[in-house]
Structure formats: structure tokens, C-alpha cells
Amino acid sequence: MKMLVTGANGFLGRHVLSALLARGHLVRALVRPAARVDDLGWPDSVDLFRADLRSTRELKPAFDGVDVLVHLAASVTGGEDAQFAATVVGTERLLGAMARTSCRRMVLASSFSVYDWSSIRGTLDESSPIEPVPALYARDGYSIAKSWQERVTRRFGEKHGWDLTVLRPGFIWGRDHAGIAALGQQLGRIQLVIGPFTHIPLTHVENCADLFALAAEDPRARGLTFNVVDGEGERIWRFAGQYLRGTSERRIRIPIPYHLAYWLVRLAFATVFRRNLKLPGLLIPNRFEARLKPLRYTNRRAREVLGWKPPLEFRECLSRTFGAAPATVPSLELAKKTG
Amino acid sequence: MKAALIGAGQIARQHLSCLQGLPGVEVAAVCDLSPSVAECAAERYRIPSWYTDHRAMLREVRPDVIHVTTPPTSHFRLAMDSLEAGAHVIVEKPATSTFAELDALARRAGELGRALVEDYNYLFNSATREILRRVESGEFGAVIHVEAMISLDILGPSGFADPNAPHPCLAFAGGAIADFLPHLASLANLFVGPHRRAHTVWAKRKRSVLPYDEFRAVVDAERGTAALAFSASSQPNAFWLRVHGERMQATANLFETRLTFDRLRPGPKPVQPLLNGLEEGKSIRRAALGTLLQKFSGGPGTYEGLFRVLARTYQSLADGSTLPIPAQQVLEVNRLIAALRPEGSGA
Numbered sequence: 095m096k097m098l099v100t101g102a103n104g105f106l107g108r109h110v111l112s113a114l115l116a117r118g119h120l121v122r123a124l125v126r127p128a129a130r131v132d133d134l135g136w137p138d139s140v141d142l143f144r145a146d147l148r149s150t151r152e153l154k155p156a157f158d159g160v161d162v163l164v165h166l167a168a169s170v171t172g173g174e175d176a177q178f179a180a181t182v183v184g185t186e187r188l189l190g191a192m193a194r195t196s197c198r199r200m201v202l203a204s205s206f207s208v209y210d211w212s213s214i215r216g217t218l219d220e221s222s223p224i225e226p227v228p229a230l231y232a233r234d235g236y237s238i239a240k241s242w243q244e245r246v247t248r249r250f251g252e253k254h255g256w257d258l259t260v261l262r263p264g265f266i267w268g269r270d271h272a273g274i275a276a277l278g279q280q281l282g283r284i285q286l287v288i289g290p291f292t293h294i295p296l297t298h299v300e301n302c303a304d305l306f307a308l309a310a311e312d313p314r315a316r317g318l319t320f321n322v323v324d325g326e327g328e329r330i331w332r333f334a335g336q337y338l339r340g341t342s343e344r345r346i347r348i349p350i351p352y353h354l355a356y357w358l359v360r361l362a363f364a365t366v367f368r369r370n371l372k373l374p375g376l377l378i379p380n381r382f383e384a385r386l387k388p389l390r391y392t393n394r395r396a397r398e399v400l401g402w403k404p405p406l407e408f409r410e411c412l413s414r415t416f417g418a419a420p421a422t423v424p425s426l427e428l429a430k431k432t433g
Numbered sequence: 434m435k436a437a438l439i440g441a442g443q444i445a446r447q448h449l450s451c452l453q454g455l456p457g458v459e460v461a462a463v464c465d466l467s468p469s470v471a472e473c474a475a476e477r478y479r480i481p482s483w484y485t486d487h488r489a490m491l492r493e494v495r496p497d498v499i500h501v502t503t504p505p506t507s508h509f510r511l512a513m514d515s516l517e518a519g520a521h522v523i524v525e526k527p528a529t530s531t532f533a534e535l536d537a538l539a540r541r542a543g544e545l546g547r548a549l550v551e552d553y554n555y556l557f558n559s560a561t562r563e564i565l566r567r568v569e570s571g572e573f574g575a576v577i578h579v580e581a582m583i584s585l586d587i588l589g590p591s592g593f594a595d596p597n598a599p600h601p602c603l604a605f606a607g608g609a610i611a612d613f614l615p616h617l618a619s620l621a622n623l624f625v626g627p628h629r630r631a632h633t634v635w636a637k638r639k640r641s642v643l644p645y646d647e648f649r650a651v652v653d654a655e656r657g658t659a660a661l662a663f664s665a666s667s668q669p670n671a672f673w674l675r676v677h678g679e680r681m682q683a684t685a686n687l688f689e690t691r692l693t694f695d696r697l698r699p700g701p702k703p704v705q706p707l708l709n710g711l712e713e714g715k716s717i718r719r720a721a722l723g724t725l726l727q728k729f730s731g732g733p734g735t736y737e738g739l740f741r742v743l744a745r746t747y748q749s750l751a752d753g754s755t756l757p758i759p760a761q762q763v764l765e766v767n768r769l770i771a772a773l774r775p776e777g778s779g780a
Contacts, residue, residue, distance in 0.1 A: 127596070128597050129597075146598045148598045149599070175443035176591055179470075182467075182470070183469060183470060186467060186468065227477075366729070368730055372728065372734070373728075
């Protein structure tokens with residue numbers, strides 16, 4: 095099959111591209127006009143399409159001969175409006191172009207950030223509620239943009255009768271991307287670990303990419319939403335320790351009970367801070383919950399429907415992340431061998 | 434009054450936040466080329482209708498006031514259509530690409546008896562108002578000279594210098610810096626009046642997609658002189674306003690709440706620097722705390738001036754009093770902006 099991968103040179107995109115190549119698919123990589131891809135080690139078979147989803151006048155040619163769109167492009171930096179433009183307006187323009195082609199199948203990279211963390215108790219799974227309006231607008235720019243991106247995509251899918259699969263990864267981590275928000279708050283040499291026994295919804299980037307590649311090719315994934323986690327997840331305290339050891343950063347971990355911190359944040363937000371939404375995310379209750387709430391996570395649906403098993407064990411993930419750097423992306427090596 | 438917005442991006446959200454708190458103002462509709470952006474703004478600010486076609490919105494909603502908050506190259510057509518539809522127009526800066534366009538808008542607004550207001554929000558910041566109050570009370574003495582300098586890192590890969598998606602402001606003579614000229618020109622106009630002549634230096638010091646990243650100007654105006662500057666390389670980010678009067682000098686950072694005064698004092702001359710220094714230190718400490726508290730307590734922050742401009746504009750439209758930014762001032766400021774643009778730009 096021929097796959098169009100947006101955001102192909104991003105942190106997740108590079109691994110998804112490799113995983114798709116390893117499975118024998120043809121890949122067209124959509125990257126921004128000024129993106130540098132020379133040092134990514136992509137084989138010549140990768141068909142490069144340079145475009146900016148916000149501004150490139152004609153995106154339809156990107157779909158020539160494409161069977162499946164794997165849409166990963168999203169902004170993780172910049173202000174709220176810049177993120178909305180890159181993530182949502184970009185998606186709107188891309189899917190508007192797709193609607194004028196024969197491509198009818200797509201996989202969207204959504205996010206755990208779309209869930210309503212305040213109302214979920216116990217286990218967070220694909221049936222958990224998503225953040226409602228107006229609470230959504232108290233969330234950060236990334237969550238607003240990802241929620242809208244999923245909303246826009248589902249509308250396009252319904253209108254045009256596409257086969258849509260939505261994957262919602264938890265915290266994606268890997269080499270140079272292990273400093274996730276769940277680690278808590280750094281204050282100089284001190285690392286405040288909030289809710290040290292809480293499990294983190296982790297998915298190592300190579301495991302995550304493997305599920306994207308599987309979902310893109312497997313007809314059983316059509317019409318379904320999957321959460322992407324490697325398992326129940328490490329506890330924050332332990333992962334913070336592994337992170338500090340792996341990065342050789344010298345910080346002293348201080349544990350803070352989750353509920354104590356949460357109620358202090360709620361109290362301060364309602365009184366001293368007068369519900370100011372320009373505060374740092376940790377001081378806004380529903381953003382605090384989205385980062386740190388103690389819940390349980392499962393990849394049961396991916397296992398049961400697609401027979402998926404994360405290819406890398408946690409120990410391997412640690413060594414891939416903090417060990418000696420490989421010359422190229424590991425799965426790309428595999429892609430080159432099998433290709 | 435029935436208000437509507439064309440353009441629902443970042444600055445539009447500031448307008449909407451303000452309008453929500455204005456008595457007697459109902460935001461009836463919002464329009465954006467992107468359906469998601471328009472619908473999101475409508476949902477977020479509980480606006481009853483949203484559009485992607487501004488003409489359809491003007492026809493169906495018949496707003497009393499239109500806020501034009503799109504990228505600036507589209508302002509002229511949208512503002513003209515809004516005037517023709519019978520609405521007053523509040524347009525974000527820069528109002529137009531050229532003085533000829535601005536002049537055409539101002540003439541049409543005059544013919545139709547509609548208001549045309551360009552947003553010079555920094556004229557209405559607390560610091561600027563306090564300096565102006567002291568000037569008007571006579572305490573300051575006559576203003577001899579005003580300096581306004583914006584130091585802002587616009588060379589980063591997102592925003593103005595995005596190498597992937599050209600920023601709309603790059604279509605202007607002067608590129609991204611043209612987006613800031615209305616701030617500088619309006620402050621010069623406020624303190625020293627309409628300009629007579631201007632000398633400029635436009636330069637490019639760093640590699641980027643921007644045509645220029647440094648700008649300096651010396652302006653001779655009716656009541657004094659002005660030195661205006663923009664630097665993309667000087668850090669930290671700041672908007673320095675320094676006003677030199679006959680009896681007092683004021684220094685403000687309009688990105689913060691800092692405002693200090695040096696003044697002639699009674700008593701022995703050698704003591705004056707000490708007293709001015711002590712007063713300045715006290716003001717800076719107070720302002721530093723104020724800036725921090727402002728961040729934590731919410732509110733409009735650096736957009737406080739915009740909130741005042743909008744509140745006063747709506748008040749004037751309701752009671753027929755003089756607009757906070759009258760048409761004559763918009764024309765004068767835009768004449769200066771035209772004189773500040775790079776030579777040979779034809780603008």
C-alpha cells in the first residue's frame with residue numbers, strides 16, 4: 095500500500111515512516127518546505143512532498159496514488175493560536191484536499207489530552223468521555239488544538255464516508271524526548287514529584303509507531319479509536335529516577351502527595367489567582383489533572399482487536415532512550431534490510 | 434450595539450475578551466476564512482452565529498460595529514465592505530498597506546458618517562496615560578522629545594520569520610517591522626504632534642526571511658522631535674518609551690508596568706540625583722511586583738490599552754462624543770507611517 099505520512103520528520107513521524115517501510119509499504123513523506131531531512135537516513139524509495147499545511151496552495155497532488163493517509167502533523171510549540179492554525183487549520187486544508195481525491199482511508203494521531211480528565215475515575219480507556227465545552231477552553235493550547243483536530247477529522251470522515259482510525263497516544267517518549275510533563279516540577283536542583291505512586295500512560299516512540307503502522311494496514315482497525323500505551327505504565331517516582339539517571343541530571347526528588355497538591359491548586363486557583371487561565375499549567379486544576387491524575391491505563395482494545403503487542407519491553411525502551419545513540423533510527427535499519 | 438468580528442485569530446480573542454465585559458454590546462457574529470477557527474471562536478465566546486463569508490455576515494447580521502482583525506493585507510477590502518454595509522469600523526493596526534488605501538477608507542467613512550478607528554492600544558496603557566496626564570496638567574512642561582524603541586525577537590522560526598509559511602506582514606514595505614510602525618508612529622504623534630519630515634535607517638543584520646530586522650528614525654514634528662526604533666536583536670524584549678519634557682523626564686517599559694520619572698526638585702542641586710534615584714528605585718520595585726501580580730491575577734495584561742480603546746470607542750459611538758482615536762489622528766499617524774517606510778517602497 096502507499097501511505098502518505100504528514101509530520102514525517104517529527105519525533106513520532108520518523109519512527110512511523112520506518113515502521114511502515116519495514117512492513118513493505120511505499121511511503122510519501124509530507125514535510126515542511128524548510129525541513130531538513132538529509133540526516134534522517136531515509137532510503138531513496140521515500141517519496142518527499144514538501145508543503146506547509148497552513149499555506150501551500152494546492153495539497154491535492156500529495157494524494158496521487160495514495161491509499162492511506164497517516165496524519166501525524168501537529169504543532170507542539172508556539173502560542174495557542176499558532177498551535178490551532180498549524181494543527182486544526184492545517185488538518186482542515188489537508189482533508190479538504192483529500193476529499194477531492196480517491197483516498198478513503200486515514201489514521202489520525204490524536205492524543206490522551208482530548209479526554210475529560212476531571213470526570214474520569216478508575217481506568218481511562220477508549221470509552222472514557224472527552225473534554226466537554228466550555229471546560230475545554232480552560233485547557234492548554236495543545237489540548238484545544240488536538241480536540242478540535244479530532245472533531246474536524248471525524249466530521250470529514252462522516253461526511254465523505256472515509257474509513258477512519260483514531261489513535262490516542264499517552265506520553266510518547268524516547269531518545270531526547272524523555273522529559274515528559276508527568277515528571278512534575280523542577281525547581282533548580284529539586285524535582286517535585288507529584289503523586290509519586292501514580293502510573294504514567296507511557297508509550298515508547300517505537301512501540302507507538304508500530305501500532306500506527308499496524309493500524310494503517312489492518313482492515314480490522316477501520317472505524318475504531320485506540321488508546322496507545324505500552325501497558326499499565328511506570329510509576330512517576332521510578333520513571334523520574336530512571337530519567338535522572340539516564341540523563342545524568344543531578345536533582346533531588348521530593349515526593350508530594352497528589353491529592354494534597356491538587357486541592358492546594360484548586361484552592362489557590364479559585365481564590366488568589368481568581369481563575370486566571372494565563373497561569374502556568376500546573377496551577378490550573380484541569381490541566382493539573384490532565385498531567386498527573388492517578389488513573390489506570392490499558393491497551394486492551396489494541397491487543398484484542400489487532401493482536402498488538404508492544405515490540406519493545408520497558409527495559410529495551412530505557413536502553414534505546416538513554417543508552418548509546420544508534421547510527422540511525424533502529425527500525426530504519428530493519429526497513430533497509432527487509433526492503 | 435451589535436458587534437461582529439472579521440478574523441478570529443489571536444488578536445480577535447483579545448477583542449472578544451474585552452467585548453464580553455462591555456455593557457450594552459452584543460457580539461452577534463464572527464467570521465473567518467477557516468470554518469474551524471470561526472466556529473471555535475463562536476463556541477468559546479458564546480457568539481450566536483459564525484461565517485466564512487464576510488459579505489454574507491454583513492448582509493444577514495447587519496452589525497453596528499465591525500472589528501477587522503484579520504492579517505493586515507486584507508484589511509482594506511474588508512473595512513471598505515463593512516463601511517459600505519453601514520457599519521462603524523475598528524481596524525487592527527496596521528490599518529492598510531499604503532496611505533492611499535487609508536485615505537480612501539477615511540474619506541468613505543466620512544461620506545457615510547461612519548467611524549474608522551485604528552487600534553493604537555499603547556496610547557491607552559496606564560504608563561502612557563500617566564505621562565500624558567502630567568503633560569496636560571503642566572507638571573511636565575512642554576514635551577521636547579520622545580523616544581520609542583521596541584526590542585523584540587522576531588527572528589525565531591515561528592511567527593514573522595517562519596521559513597515555511599510566509600507571514601502576511603512580509604508583503605508590506607519594511608516587512609515584519611511595518612507591523613510595529615503604528616505603535617511607534619502613534620506615540621510620536623501623541624506627544625509631539627503631526628510630523629514635518631523624517632529620516633530613516635532600515636537594516637538587515639541577521640540571516641532570516643525578513644527583509645529588515647533593524648529600524649531607526651528621527652522625526653521632526655510640529656511640537657518637538659521623536660526618535661523611533663525597532664530591534665530584532667536587542668534583548669530582553671521591551672518597549673521603551675522615554676518622554677523628555679522641560680521639567681520632567683519619563684521612562685516606561687510598555688511591555689511591563691515600569692514607569693519612572695526624573696524631575697527638577699526644590700532644594701540643593703547635588704541632592705537631586707540622589708532623590709531621583711531613590712524615587713526611581715522605589716518605582717521600579719513596585720512595578721516589578723505589579724508586573725508579576727498582573728500575570729498571576731489575570732486580566733488584559735499588555736492589552737490593557739486595547740480594552741480601554743474599545744470601551745471608549747463604544748462609549749463614544751453610543752453617546753456621540755469624540756472618539757478616543759479620531760479620524761484626524763488616524764490620518765496623521767498614517768502619514769508618518771508612510772514617511773517611515775523604506776525609500777523606494779512607493780508606500
